[in-house]
Amino acid sequence: MPYKRPQGTSDILPEEIKKWRFLEEQAREVFDRYGYDEIRLPLFEHTNLFARSIGEATDIVEKEMYTFGEGKNQVSFRPEITAGLVRAYLENNMHKQRAFRKLFSIGPAFRHERPQKGRSRQFHQLDVEALGTIDPHLDAEIIIMAHQFFKKVGVENHEIIVNSTGCPGCRPAYREVLKKALSPHLAKMCENCQNRYERNVFRILDCKKDACKKITAETPVITEHLCSSCGPHHDKVIELLGKYNVPFKSDARLVRGLDYYTKTVFEIISTSDGLGSQNAIGGGGRYDGLIHELGGPELGAIGFALGVERILLAMGEENAATADQEINMVYVVTRGDEEKDFAFEVIEGLRNAGIKAEMNYEGKSMKAQMKAANKSGARFTAVIGPSELENRSVNLKNMETGEEKKVELEILAEAVDK
Ligand code: HAM
DSSP states (O other): OOOOOOTTOOOOOHHHHHHHHHHHHHHHHHHHHTTOEEOOOOSEEEHHHHHHHHOTTSHHHHHSOOEESOGGGOEEEOSSSHHHHHHHHHHTTHHHHOSOEEEEEEEEEEOOOOOBTTBOSEEEEEEEEEESOOOHHHHHHHHHHHHHHHHHTTOOSEEEEEEEOOOTTTHHHHHHHHHHHHGGGGGGSOHHHHHHHHHOGGGGGGOOOHHHHHHHTTSOOGGGGOOTTHHHHHHHHHHHHHHTTOOEEEOTTOOOSOTTOEEEEEEEEEOSTTSTTOOEEEEEEEOTTHHHHTTSOSOOEEEEEEEHHHHHHHHHHTTOOOOOOOOOEEEEEESSGGGHHHHHHHHHHHHHTTOEEEEOOSOOOHHHHHHHHHHHTOSEEEEEOHHHHHTTEEEEEETTTOOEEEEEGGGHHHHHHO
């Protein structure tokens, strides 16, 4: 074919849409139960919004954004949803109506990464943000909600990795401790980590190279350097997660790829084989400085985003059922062209009565139409021949039981409903 989709994008075909809709419906149900309202946002924002929030020295902002234009007019496709959502919360004065607000948004995000299984350039997130509070109960609640969601969609094999990333109060001191501990080993570390040492030393803890991992395994951890605000906050979150049976693991070396985080950070990992290295099906954390950083008041916030494509992969691995919806569909079959006008009247009548209905537009034989009816999953066929045409009725067949009866058009929708 002369035209192919760009690398790292996919066409989500009708056969797969059922699973997507299932996932989105389940997400909406769970998020609603926990008090989140939906918000829809632009797919691109001013580039400086992302630089200011995600951080200038992050991989996302440095090399992964799709950016257009210059200066004040420069915009980028969103590499995540949080920054735009906080911008909208402030721009629409939501913080003035009531500071505490729970919001969610579902949609695509874009990152120019090297595509591989579970990693694409256009992917989709289920994003949840609770804005306006520093209460640790909310940290626990949001993690419990993510766990509930995964259980609901049949992704039983998952683990939640939790850490604290401190705050601007305690992080600078830990940064120095970490730098001091790493400095004698710098020459043995990969080039990327050598660059990160000055620019963003915490990212070194996330390096997957064996040589670097060996060194960072021995370095002091942040949880030993948390301040009097972050320490008790972290203890409370851990206590609550334990109490509500969330399958979590503390990992003092967990760092996230976005700079806005403070205190609680977490990642949700699929423990099924088959997702390979891209097994993070979600990630999030607290970002108590971001609302102020973007021009708003000093308010705390926490959120997470789940990756739809990776969840679908995990569901496939676990053979999770995506409840097939039973639909009351009628497939109208005609003997010849003479009955077509009447068939059209029948399907339009059914659709008006709220029933899904279909007929044949391709001049197929009756046998081929019956085959098409079978394939469509219709619960009924309505056969129309010359005699049905004459007395304005159909021969209604229940495809499951094989039961057949003649039904007049006037009472057809009622009969199907019954
Ligand atoms: P993130 O960890 O960068 O966090 O992304 C969240 C999830 O999006 C990942 O765990 C993964 O499932 C999915 N994801 C990320 N990149 C890709 C990709 N290239 N291909 C496929 N899936 C991907 C955030 O985006 C934060 N905004 C989360 C957050 C919300 N923190 C606070 N509030």
